[in-house]
Amino acid sequence: MTEFTPFSSLFGGALIGLAAVLLMLFHGRIAGISGIISGILPPWVNKDELGWRIAFVIGLVLAPVFYQTLTGQSIKHVVSNDLGIMISAGLIVGLGVGLGSGCTSGHGVCGIPRLSMRSIIATITFMSFGIMTVYIIRHVIGG
Amino acid sequence: MMKIVFGLLSGLLFGFGLVVSGMSNPAKVLNFLDVFGTFDPSLIFVMGGAIIVVFIGYKLVLKRNTPIFNDAFQIPTRKDIDKRLLLGAGLFGIGWGIGGFCPGPAVTALLMGSEGILYFFPSLLIGLWASRVLKPKN
Numbered sequence: 001m002t003e004f005t006p007f008s009s010l011f012g013g014a015l016i017g018l019a020a021v022l023l024m025l026f027h028g029r030i031a032g033i034s035g036i037i038s039g040i041l042p043p044w045v046n047k048d049e050l051g052w053r054i055a056f057v058i059g060l061v062l063a064p065v066f067y068q069t070l071t072g073q074s075i076k077h078v079v080s081n082d083l084g085i086m087i088s089a090g091l092i093v094g095l096g097v098g099l100g101s102g103c104t105s106g107h108g109v110c111g112i113p114r115l116s117m118r119s120i121i122a123t124i125t126f127m128s129f130g131i132m133t134v135y136i137i138r139h140v141i142g143g
Numbered sequence: 144m145m146k147i148v149f150g151l152l153s154g155l156l157f158g159f160g161l162v163v164s165g166m167s168n169p170a171k172v173l174n175f176l177d178v179f180g181t182f183d184p185s186l187i188f189v190m191g192g193a194i195i196v197v198f199i200g201y202k203l204v205l206k207r208n209t210p211i212f213n214d215a216f217q218i219p220t221r222k223d224i225d226k227r228l229l230l231g232a233g234l235f236g237i238g239w240g241i242g243g244f245c246p247g248p249a250v251t252a253l254l255m256g257s258e259g260i261l262y263f264f265p266s267l268l269i270g271l272w273a274s275r276v277l278k279p280k281n
Binding site for chain 1: 255
């Protein structure tokens, strides 16, 4: 069980949205994490974009450290440490977001408010497949 | 230089939002996806908060002719629903359901000390890289 947190989740979501708006205001770019990471991997199509992308990723990596320093609170973090599960999950997510041109941030956070049909369909698709996968793992195989 | 500084600040704020919202915890994400079990609807509120802010914010920002540090806005223009989009989104959903990580929270997890992220993150990069080989430029 995890605790239902409507207020902190709404507030945290608004911060995520604000970060996406600032990236559009200053850089004119969509805050899609898979696109940003993909742009850092060689071969580089556009080297001018490399600097801010690396800086953005460093910001993401450091955010939990800052949070803990500022608030003094620990961050709940429960992850499977199963080698096979995490390697297959990583490969499938990487392949999927690459082929599908985006993930929860690019399609969900940035695409839905633009009323992009591709992003709306993509978000419905990955959420449905995520729900089906967890159902099979927890209630069919594990049940 | 300013592009780098503001890129870093956007990333920090984005990551802060992921932590505050609880989405940096894969267990919370998996419970959102577990609609018929230990359902935790928090992720809907995260999406809702983000979508409202981006909806209003993009409308305001895109009234400008250009962004502050670049010559032009880069907004996707494709409208076709092709097989790659559906296959990719479907695969992403499956991988998300297996590990509980999507790309953003996987990055914020890098210094959070779990063993799982050490397996997940390099695999994510390999998968992303492989998708480029499979996906012709368009």
